Amino acid sequence: MTSTPRTDDRGDLIVDWYDRAARDLPWRRPGVDAWAVLVSEVMLQQTPVARVEPVWREWLARWPSPAALAAASPADVIRAWGKLGYPRRALRLREAAAVVAAEHGDVVPDDVAVLESLPGIGTYTARAVACFGYGQRQPVVDTNVRRVVARMVHGRAEAAPARATDLLDIAALAPADHDRAVRFSVAVMELGALLCVAGTPRCGACPVRDRCAWRLAGSPAYDGPARKVQKFAGTDRQVRGRLLDVLRAATAPVEQDQLDRVWDDAVQRSRCLDSLLADRLVDQTPDGRFTLPT
DNA sequence: TACTCGTGGAT
DNA sequence: TATCCAAGAGT
Incomplete structure (x- = not known):
């Protein structure tokens, strides 16, 4: 006997979890503008939240607009970047600020394609700014999201390398309601950051633990090709x-x-x-x- | 596609 | 102590 397929409500479960469990991060607070969101997203590229927070506060106090940052010297920007790592990001962020100031009236663009054209802004960051900074319904895929989708949807232990279909995978899970869909994008990232982590996932606390393809398959170990570990000493x-x-x-x-x-x-x-x-x-x-x- | 580009806390 | 790995982007 066939029945009308119930729409997948895992997205709603994740949003509800986010509403009660999310971290109180400063760039998520009401009134934070798109420039502040953009700065946070660039700083968060490959750098943990805990190290970004104090630097982000200093930057926004010192350079509250793109034009302000564009007017700073590279030396000041590199020093203010401190030990966040990958300091080329700091120069690219300053270059992006200069483009915004000169060509966009000092207003961070809200169009994903325009954002992606800015230095240091790629697929992830462009959508993150459009979604978190401007409240757009946008699929946002980072390493956390790829890992959650790999497990919950595809039943695999680890995230696959980034591919274009990642955006479709996650878009298919978003709630229909606009505001909840917007929150869903950050909620999946938060789930990957707090529960569905790379090391030992905390499945006991997961809102979709009974609807996760990986768990339903018995939590099989990763069986793909060996991932190359990133060396640092001596490089x-x-x-x-x-x-x-x-x-x-x-x-x-x-x-x-x-x-x-x-x-x-x-x-x-x-x-x-x-x-x-x-x-x-x-x-x-x-x-x-x-x-x-x- | 595969590689490069910092840093430091967690395990 | 050694390894893992963290809200990616550029080439």
Whole structure:
């Protein structure tokens, strides 16, 4: 006997869970404008919430509009970025702010395609700004969402690499109601961040634990190809970090030999300094010393 | 597509 | 102590 398929209400269960369990993060509070949301999203790219919070507050107090940030020097922006990591994000955010100030009347665009055209704003961040900053119904897919969908929908233990169909997967689960659909986008991320985590998921507290394809399949272990672990010790990233650390702390241009002390391998050291110069994270004075770009 | 790009807390 | 991994983007 066939029956009319009941619409999938897992989206509503996740939104209800979010309403009672979500963290009180400053960029989610009422009255936070799209610029503040944009800054938070760029800072949160690959960087944990706990480290972003204090820096985000400082940035918004210091540069409350795109034009304000665009007027700052790269050196000030790099220093204010502190130790969030991946400092190229700070330069791109400043560049994006300059485009917004010059071409969009200092108002953060609300169109996903326009947002995606800005430096440092990709598929995820563009939709996050449109959804969280402007209240649009938009599918928003980050690593948390891919993991939740992999388990809840596809019955797999781990997230697959990002693909275009991710947006369709998650859009299909969103509640019909507009306001709830908007909240759903952040709610799935929160579920992945708090319960459906990469390590040991807390399925006992999950609002869809009885409707999760992965659990229903017996929580099978990951059986895909071995994922390559990201090394850090000894990499160019570590060397670049050390070089930049010296320049962030310096109050005046530093000599070459001061940079030479941070790493023994001269070939690698030179390569990294060159790459920092190419990235415009470091500048050289006419007399051959090194500084953050002024 | 696969790789690169920081940092530091959690496990 | 070593490994994992965190609201991605650019090339």
